[in-house]
Amino acid sequence: MLPERHQIQDLTYLSSEKLGFGGDDRRAIFDLYCTSTSGERFIVEVQKAKQKFFRDRSAFYATFPIQEQAKKGDWNFKLEAVYLIAILDFVFDEDLNDPTVRHEIKLKDQKCKVFYDKLTFIYIELPKFTKREEELQTTFDKWLYVLKHLPNLEDRPHALQERVFQRLFEAAEIARFNPEERQLYEENLKVYRDLKNVVDTAKEEGRAEKAKEVVLSAYTAGLDLTLIAQISELSAEEVRAILREAGYTPPA
Numbered sequence: 001m002l003p004e005r006h007q008i009q010d011l012t013y014l015s016s017e018k019l020g021f022g023g024d025d026r027r028a029i030f031d032l033y034c035t036s037t038s039g040e041r042f043i044v045e046v047q048k049a050k051q052k053f054f055r056d057r058s059a060f061y062a063t064f065p066i067q068e069q070a071k072k073g074d075w076n077f078k079l080e081a082v083y084l085i086a087i088l089d090f091v092f093d094e095d096l097n098d099p100t101v102r103h104e105i106k107l108k109d110q111k112c113k114v115f116y117d118k119l120t121f122i123y124i125e126l127p128k129f130t131k132r133e134e135e136l137q138t139t140f141d142k143w144l145y146v147l148k149h150l151p152n153l154e155d156r157p158h159a160l161q162e163r164v165f166q167r168l169f170e171a172a173e174i175a176r177f178n179p180e181e182r183q184l185y186e187e188n189l190k191v192y193r194d195l196k197n198v199v200d201t202a203k204e205e206g207r208a209e210k211a212k213e214v215v216l217s218a219y220t221a222g223l224d225l226t227l228i229a230q231i232s233e234l235s236a237e238e239v240r241a242i243l244r245e246a247g248y249t250p251p252a
Helices: 054-067 139-152 163-172 179-220 225-232 236-245
Strands: 011-013 032-036 041-047 082-088 102-108 114-125
Touching: 041 054, 054 082, 054 114, 139 163, 179 225, 179 236, 225 236
Parallel strands: 041 082, 082 114
Antiparallel strands: 011 032, 032 041, 102 114
């Protein structure tokens, strides 16, 4: 995900909680916060449930590793690069028709020339990654595959035989967890399933409401039952049920 000039050689894990300068300031809690041996800072966020202002949150979070580089005394304002990498289990609404999985955002001018190259946002929309195991070619492909499918994999796939993936599967093996790690895993899994259920239910309810609107609009416009069923992608009986619920008497 990173450019050649900022490849990671080693990492130090920093405190994941960042406080504002004042007692009433909003704090930030990062999923993972690291600094490289050459000083670049990397925030990694894993977002499971869709969040309305996630881009705003990203910009807010990026201010913390920028401000903490400030030095007292005679300082020329030179900053090290900051990267925020967000791995998302959802797709932004404006990207629904865009098949791009990886999005990289920098600060640019009106001619699309990079104005400041030390602040980079990288978003990975995992639901768009649909490659099967036999289609994996690059290391990037393999990481996306394992990030998306790890909870459902019983064995390490043949395509993921590199040593780094062996280490990953060993670290992720639930049977190796101590009691504290297992409890935390179960708690996180429950939260994720609850959130996903809420999101899925909202989507289903939204689709059902849209289908009702289509059926009622088509019926009041005089379309016959068969055509309404085709347009709404519902069965004839489902169309009749919607019409009866709305107070109409549909044809048999």
